[in-house]
Amino acid sequence: MLKRSFIGEIVSEKESLKGSRVTVCGWVHRIRDLGRVKFLVLRDRTGFIQATLKAGVTPEEALQAAEDLRLESVVCVSGLLSEAPTKEGVEIKVESLKVLSSPVEPLPLEPEGSEKAALPVRLKYRWLDIRNPKVSSVFEFEAFVARVFREYYTREGFVEIFTPKIVAAGTESGAEVFPVLYFDKTVYLAQSPQFYKQFAVIAGLERVFEIGPVFRAEPHHTARHLNEYHSLDIEVGFIEGYDDVMNYVEGFFRELAKRMEEDEVARKAMEAHGAEPPRIPASGIPRVTMREAYEILRERFHKVIPEGEDLDGEAEKMIAAYAHEEYDSDFIFVTEYPWKVRPFYTMRKSGEPEWTYSFDLLYRGLEVVTGGQREHRYNKLLENLKSKGLDPRSFQFYLDFFKHGAPPHGGAGMGLERIVMQSLGLSNIREARMLPRDTERVMP
């Protein structure tokens, strides 16, 4: 490794480092050339620092090297850290400057202010876009969310699992999957770890979680869908009801909100995006049943959704507004979805089989989590399949899991990119993905 210090560390320890020799490596962010004196602003992942060169003071070799610099050249600079009237309060008086590489053509996109460019341009030249600290902070934040997820569920006694992404059958009826040529067979990219996280619970791991990619072959054209995204999945056995699952989901979001207040990386990202940690009332995230939601929509918003139908996007925003106004909450659970709109493995409500033990969680008006209790009784599962008009033979491998003792269980799937999007107030989910895959885009 090159001997260098992160700029952020130098700046935060500037008092003790003043007068000593430091080396930093990074990109040339700005060049301010006044003729006999030149100021370079260098950037690495951790921050900015000014490097100063003066004719007659700086060694000739370094002055020569600086002649060829352009924006986004990659350099290493050594010199004395000195007090200066810069934003950081210090600058490096250059003693040596080494150019590691320079752009071979004009920049198609300037990192500074790249977020003002059109999204397709940003995605085409994503390596330049992400050099913009505001943009890279999105991915540092994403890593933070995944870390909190992993730490929270690990602490709650969940085991991290790694399920196959190459599968023989889709998970849910009607959902589109990508076919893949697997030797001489056609198989599919997993559109959910659903079956395998249940497998792990039934296999005796009891409480499991997974962070992994899922693939959806839906040709949607919206600002909140990707054809490849990351699912934060949990599945837990020996539950008494789907409330237990919601409690685990709520626990995670409480932890996330709390750590967004404390964590340095998260705070930096939120500051860059003008975002605030989500509000969760002390009494808990409000929970309304679907039938209560219909009533709220009718009475407060004069919007009628027929009994047994799903909420549309507008209705979700209205329910979110209700949660905000009534409970000062950025989240709300909608529960007991109609059987009609839920997949076959969902447990139907006892005595009211047209409704289910399931829920969605809305975060600032967008669905970010779906979950519920699963049907663990073999015979009921068969009935469910038939009720959906599905052929049990196509799901026999899955049904077999339930033949030899399956505890009552449930779980949830959360969209990582959507959580990032809603937390930072991004306007397009593609911004929450380093290299998004959508209906047209598979490069870079």
Added chain:
RNA sequence: GCCGCGGUAGUAUAGCCUGGCUAGUAUGCGGGCCUGUCAAGCCCGUGACCCGGGUUCAAAUCCCGGCCGCGGCGCCA
């Protein structure tokens, strides 16, 4: 899949409605001046109307088709 909106230098935009352009501005890029800048400044230069057809004396501008992009619905996280 259906529907709607949009394509002007590398990037971001003005002009389009109401046809008259030698297509303006900022930034980048190339060159020059400048010893304390911090979005440095100043001067010179460079570079664009998505493609095809139509209307017209005249099309960036109006019409039609194509291509590309965007996002609303549906579906979902």
